[in-house]
Amino acid sequence: MNKSRMPTLADVGRVAGVSRGTVSNVFNHPDIVRPDVRERVRAAARELGYDGPDVRGKVLREGKFNALGFVPPGAYSISEFVRSPYGRELILGAALACDEARATLSLVNGTADSRASAIREALVDGFLLGQSLDIDLITSAQRRRLPFVIMDSEAGPEISSVRVDGRAGALMAIRHLAELGHRKFAILSVQRTFGPPIVHLPGENRRGHTTSRSQFDLERLEGYAQGLREIGVSIDDIPIVETMPGDATAGGAVLDRAPDATAIVTMSDWQAITLLDEARRRGIDVPRRLSIVGFDGTQEAARATPPLTTVAHDIVGKARLAARMVFENGPPRQVLLPATLEIRSTTAPPCR
Amino acid sequence: MNKSRMPTLADVGRVAGVSRGTVSNVFNHPDIVRPDVRERVRAAARELGYDGPDVRGKVLREGKFNALGFVPPGAYSISEFVRSPYGRELILGAALACDEARATLSLVNGTADSRASAIREALVDGFLLGQSLDIDLITSAQRRRLPFVIMDSEAGPEISSVRVDGRAGALMAIRHLAELGHRKFAILSVQRTFGPPIVHLPGENRRGHTTSRSQFDLERLEGYAQGLREIGVSIDDIPIVETMPGDATAGGAVLDRAPDATAIVTMSDWQAITLLDEARRRGIDVPRRLSIVGFDGTQEAARATPPLTTVAHDIVGKARLAARMVFENGPPRQVLLPATLEIRSTTAPPCR
DNA sequence: CAGAAAACTTGGAGCGTTCCAAGAAATGAC
């Protein structure tokens, strides 16, 4: 194999009898080099097997990478993220913005502790950060002094973010169910620490139910609480079950703990679909015996059987906007996208 | 804004009263620096707002990027690629291998002409090339002298590739249909040039039907031809319709041209699903009046209604293997993955 | 307390490029 050093601009210049600078011009601004010199340089390059300026030198000199770094939310590895329907839509949005900007989309790897160092070393001009509890990621991104935008979280007026109005969305879900006549609810919430599902039943000490959660989750819970208040129900009087994202037992856990709920609201379509599957397995008729509302409006929600009623928003558009904001690198702003209630076939009046 | 120059190793060294090299060691090998010096250096770094070695210098020096470049097949932009079910599974496979290697996955942008230059400038240590007609991409990749693996194409013994045995798969499809009793076929093939669907009817000049195609397509067609020969049918006697990938009119085009076919084989699940949709729209009962076989075995095929019979293979595994081969950078090898026939609900005996 | 050994630090070299001011050569005008 060709183990010997690759030729450089200087080598080509030496052979062609010109300077480095001229060789550089032949490759980058051929028009300003006299034709005969240009040809001589090209011949020398061919002879040496030199295939144009090396990117490493260019990067050092220019300081730009022409790439957007996408850091998955939470502790997702990039493959987990690609696998999740929600993640795929975010990636699609980012890809659209990268197409426009003719930039590369880099999916930055590294879980947990190595995440921060991955951010430190990513060869990108800016970051798109998925929602994360971890303030470290934000400071890592800030240290790079590169533009970055956070999705699905808000981190104050100094930091750009794009997120959906989870509070309003959650409120809509409850109002819809209340209008249908539901009064017995349960909440399938998300757990941000590792472990088996956490269950909060009415009457127990509910302190825990706000500590381990991200602002992202809290907002949605607040929306649920407000909706419930409007019909005279306290959120403290209804069962809340928290499960890890991707936990396939989520559905069973909430059905066990809230057997007489007529409507269950959730924090994601994924959870709702798990629940839907479990309900079917148990012979519970959805929506006649049980109404279920998802959250996010992924494509999966529309394809579920029966199609899932969900608090939807434009996920692709969200990521696209966020990515554009990174490329634009303007002053910080916080964008709140509207949620809409997509009423499909998993909600109906409760049977009495 | 802080427009002034970012501090460098040398600046920190100057303030701390040590050399560049020592500052570098403090960040990269803190253990070999005396604790008091280490602290002094760290203090200086804090004071100057220096956040660790800049990646650009590191890259120039080390020559490594710690990233895998994924170049989408054909003329796909990265967003089109992310959007397609097949592309998503490939990306997932590549992401799995990147997780293992703790590398970044870079989706390399650039359509058509800019594709080659994108390859030239990508900040990656190796490439995964999607199937492509374009020999330019291969030479571009070769010029970088970086390891690369081609998926879904074969480019000789010098170049590593991973692909599915399309010939055997196509043969299985025809044998399956023949066994069910089918004798009247049509082929929905893929068109690799821009334009409206191309139709080849029996008796016409069929010369064109092998020119514009990639080896990828030809192989599958050969499998179909062989299967047909086994039951005494010449591929020249059956209608072939070529449509562009993603063309939603594909289904209609073939139904119009081959009204009496009882079985239609295709080159992709996507095409087959289009066809399925169009058949439903026209009130053609699948599989009773018409059998349809897809190709690839994407998740979409299983979810179609009715679930699609398809020539399946492990798409995720293919990309994962290909990506691992890039990371391993061993001697060139050509891997041929087996295809399996996934019999679902779009094939049945023809009604007579 | 000298001398040897160990532990740490230094500064030059090199990675490959682009930019730019200044110098050189070619061209044109009279």
Add this chain to the structure above:
DNA sequence: GTCATTTCTTGGAACGCTCCAAGTTTTCTG
């Protein structure tokens, strides 16, 4: 044929880092 213009070419200066052989300081040993 000289001088003014225009058109190219040059080589130094960055860019920011890591490696490494050589040098310096500290610690240890007898």
